Amino acid sequence: MDLSNLKPAEGSVKNQGKRIGRGQGSGKGGTATKGHKGAKSRSGYAKKVGFEGGQMPLQRRVPKFGFTNINRVEYQGINLDTLQQLVDDKKIKDTVDFDVLFSNRLAGKNDLVKVLGRGELKAKLKVSAHKFTASAKAAIEAAGGEAVTL
Secondary structure, eight states: OOGGGOOOOTTSOOOOOOOOSSOGGGTSOTTTTSOSSSGGGSTTOOOOTTOBTTBOOHHHHSOOOOOOOTTOOOEEEEEHHHHHHHHHTTSOSSEEOHHHHHHTTSSOTTOEEEEEOOSOOOSOOEEEESEEOHHHHHHHHHTTOEEEEO
């Protein structure tokens, strides 16, 4: 090895690419590969989200309809058959509270929980939730359990 055969490490040197807009002598001066006129040739150009080249955008072509109630309260529904499945899998014994539901990934940490009446419950459980349907509450109490509203 001597000075005549030194080379940089493989992949350490990248070619610099074409230098655009550095005068006419470079061959890439003038319009600097941006073509002539139009929005895309200007400095500071940024395409708007949903812009369709001046055509009426889809967002504005489609009619508006419906109503969204800003005061709506969204509940995470959990059915009785899901609770029975947890009992069968020996994941819960006698109490079902928010921590149990969260640890079993049935509810997120900021969710409100509503117990729904699908399926049947055989186990005697003390269930704590934010809301119960009438049928769910009746089924829990019929099985000898307790429904506690948080």
